[in-house]
Amino acid sequence: MLALQGDVREHRETLEGLGAQVVAVRRARELAQLDGLVLPGGESTAIVNLARVFGMLEPLRTAVAGGLPCFGTCAGMVLLADRLVDAMEGQETIGGLDVTVRRNGFGRQVDSFEQDLPMVGVEGSVRAVFIRAPWVEEAGAEVEVLARVSEGPASGRIVAVRQGNLMATSFHPEVGGDPRVHRSFLDLVRGA
Numbered sequence: 181m182l183a184l185q186g187d188v189r190e191h192r193e194t195l196e197g198l199g200a201q202v203v204a205v206r207r208a209r210e211l212a213q214l215d216g217l218v219l220p221g222g223e224s225t226a227i228v229n230l231a232r233v234f235g236m237l238e239p240l241r242t243a244v245a246g247g248l249p250c251f252g253t254c255a256g257m258v259l260l261a262d263r264l265v266d267a268m269e270g271q272e273t274i275g276g277l278d279v280t281v282r283r284n285g286f287g288r289q290v291d292s293f294e295q296d297l298p299m300v301g302v303e304g305s306v307r308a309v310f311i312r313a314p315w316v317e318e319a320g321a322e323v324e325v326l327a328r329v330s331e332g333p334a335s336g337r338i339v340a341v342r343q344g345n346l347m348a349t350s351f352h353p354e355v356g357g358d359p360r361v362h363r364s365f366l367d368l369v370r371g372a
């Protein structure tokens with residue numbers, strides 16, 4: 181877990197429930213010991229600023245480029261995006277995913293919502309919790325779309341993607357007690 185800011189505890193509980201050994205990462209040297217990295221939801225500007233202050237931004241980019249499996253939720257999706265729209269001026273990312281992400285695409289805190297979504301790799305549907313959530317506005321040819329919003333005004337918007345060892349969701353599978361999205365990330369980690 182990248183543990184600079186955000187909902188680290190919820191991810192930790194979900195991952196530990198699946199038998200994963202979770203380390204809270206706050207220093208660049210701690211990246212070396214990982215099989216995979218989860219980037220939590222929270223505030224992408226805060227996370228990226230802290231990463232820069234702690235000298236982690238370049239090491240994170242190097243780790244992603246080196247193939248470290250990563251899973252970003254919400255702010256974590258923003259962090260993994262190569263391109264942002266509607267972000268803070270000059271907002272940097274770690275990057276790695278060939279996507280354009282619209283920060284706060286679904287609107288403000290009051291526009292937060294839940295929806296049952298079909299998702300590639302997960303049987304049935306996923307209870308998706310969206311909190312000031314981004315969406316994927318454009319995805320490159322190498323990006324697999326795992327889920328889209330299935331109803332309402334944002335119907336069709338891409339909200340879960342995978343590219344190689346990177347996975348990201350606009351929503352928060354760490355909230356709501358369904359561990360299956362995390363399990364599919366752990367499968368990806370094992371495969372890598």
Ligand SMILES: NC(=O)CC[C@H](N)C(=O)O
Nearest residue numbers: 221222223224254255312
């Ligand atoms: N729930 C969340 O992670 C919100 C993400 C937030 N809108 C951001 O851009 O960082």
